[in-house]
Amino acid sequence: DGGITQSPKYLFRKEGQNVTLSCEQNLNHDAMYWYRQDPGQGLRLIYYSQIVNDFQKGDIAEGYSVSREKKESFPLTVTSAQKNPTAFYLCASSIFHELNTEAFFGQGTRLTVV
Amino acid sequence: QQPVQSPQAVILREGEDAVINCSSSKALYSVHWYRQKHGEAPVFLMILLKGGEQKGHDKISASFNEKKQQSSLYLTASQLSYSGTYFCGTEGGSNYKLTFGKGTLLTVNP
Numbered sequence: 629d630g631g632i633t634q635s636p637k638y639l640f641r642k643e644g645q646n647v648t649l650s651c652e653q654n655l656n657h658d659a660m661y662w663y664r665q666d667p668g669q670g671l672r673l674i675y676y677s678q679i680v681n682d683f684q685k686g687d688i689a690e691g692y693s694v695s696r697e698k699k700e701s702f703p704l705t706v707t708s709a710q711k712n713p714t715a716f717y718l719c720a721s722s723i724f725h726e727l728n729t730e731a732f733f734g735q736g737t738r739l740t741v742v
Numbered sequence: 743q744q745p746v747q748s749p750q751a752v753i754l755r756e757g758e759d760a761v762i763n764c765s766s767s768k769a770l771y772s773v774h775w776y777r778q779k780h781g782e783a784p785v786f787l788m789i790l791l792k793g794g795e796q797k798g799h800d801k802i803s804a805s806f807n808e809k810k811q812q813s814s815l816y817l818t819a820s821q822l823s824y825s826g827t828y829f830c831g832t833e834g835g836s837n838y839k840l841t842f843g844k845g846t847l848l849t850v851n852p
Contacts, residue, residue, distance in 0.1 A: 663842070670744060670747075670842050671831075732786070
């Protein structure tokens with residue numbers, strides 16, 4: 629079955645450590661997105677990518693980095709520069725050449741930094 | 743910049759109607775609506791496109807006023823399964839940047 633997979637579901641890290649969240653899709657979608665969700669803040673866009681080897685900053689990119697070396701993969705690294713990294717992270721994908729199609733979301737990764 | 747949703751929360755009894763609004767300060771190409779249950783991924787409901795074409799759910803309807811840069815989601819004869827947080831997402835053009843609002847928490851009670 630086609631879909632978008634995030635791993636792990638729960639992640640714990642010590643403060644000051646970098647951590648990478650995985651996002652893989654087999655939907656053959658060109659566009660991929662990373663969102664951060666905090667209570668009362670909705671879904672805030674961190675980074676997005678339209679094609680391989682290209683990505684753009686979203687609204688809250690500071691302290692995060694991404695890569696897009698393969699069409700199906702869009703990993704997110706939460707660096708030690710991110711001041712408040714504990715949150716629920718959602719990855720999504722959509723067809724690039726059609727604006728009028730929905731985004732498909734992964735099940736999310738809940739990151740806790742202690 | 744996030745679109746603005748209202749109300750922030752609404753409580754209904756089963757069978758009642760609700761309207762959720764979404765507005766943007768920027769010109770919009772399309773508006774997306776999603777519903778998220780607690781701890782789960784958001785699920786697509788509907789897209790409204792500039793020019794009037796609409797896709798989506800047959801039990802939930804929506805409108806899109808391009809001039810006012812606003813959209814409204816209409817939930818009629820609500821069911822218990824409608825409970826969740828509703829998000830509107832907006833796209834401003836060819837950059838495919840999909841930005842979401844803060845959400846509206848809908849609770850449907852028996």
